Amino acid sequence: MEHFSIRPFKDEDIDFAYKLDTIEQWNHTRNDIKRMFNYEPNGCFIAEISGRRVGHVFSISYGRLGWIGLLIANAEYRRRGIGALLMKKAMDCLLSRKVKTTKLEAVPKVANLYRKLGFVDEFDSLRLIRTGGKIITMSSHCVKPLKNREITQLAEFDAEYFGANRIKVLSELYQDNPQLCFVSHDGSKVAGYVMCYEAESGYRIGSLVCNPENPHCT
Structure with missing residues (x-):
């Protein structure tokens, strides 16, 4: 029988998180992952099944405001509740820090997971990209x-x-x-x-x- 567990994220998990991020094409560098872990190490968690790492989530508190990000579950182990377990762990962690409101960014395909956990839509957010070409010159005196x-x-x-x-x-x-x-x-x-x-x-x-x-x- 498979055994689910959630444990604290460690330095040695950075390469694992970077690999998952690369698979998802989130475009973070390894240094990005390390920096985000360093923001609040005690707010980051790893999900394991029978000792095998299968997902992670990061959270950070800013006083009464909390933020959750980098929630990824290995594609091979999805639809088993791993994402929900990681989210609940991060939410509990933020509550223990007296956070009153928690926010996150969501892509449409997983937004319902967050809604089921009590999150509500706040506003739509656009992601823009610019490739090559001439840079527009503007006044930069200030x-x-x-x-x-x-x-x-x-x-x-x-x-x-x-x-x-x-x-x-x-x-x-x-x-x-x-x-x-x-x-x-x-x-x-x-x-x-x-x-x-x-x-x-x-x-x-x-x-x-x-x-x-x-x-x-x-």
Whole structure:
């Protein structure tokens, strides 16, 4: 008889998670997986069947707001409730951290799993891609390279739009890709910023946040 179990994610599971991510074509690098694990190691879990790794999920808490991501079950073991078990483990973990609201991003084919667990649709999200071609030139007089000493102020600005302070994520993204992070100021205040990082194929843009009332950054 097969035995299902959920255990904490460990450093030695990073290659396994990277392999699953590659199969799903989610375009994360191994370093992405490692960085997301480092955000909150105690919020990441592995599913096993009779000692064989078959899935994983990552979660992170930002005070009263929680986020769940990187939920993947090995295709060979799907439709056995593995995804639901991993989700419940992540949700319980966030509840233990006094999280009041949990969010996630979902693709249509698995959205019903989340709805069955009590999640409701908040809004639709588009995923865009741009390949090659000429870069559109725009005025960049107010956009400067982000500096490490500005991260705290940037995180406070970001929290106004995200709904919670996620400095631990923004700091890690910056440390990995300082040359791909930029900020705009309106006087002494942050007016907008963007962080980019290398993906398995190409680059990802985001987080990207701008003050809609600032004409130079919209």
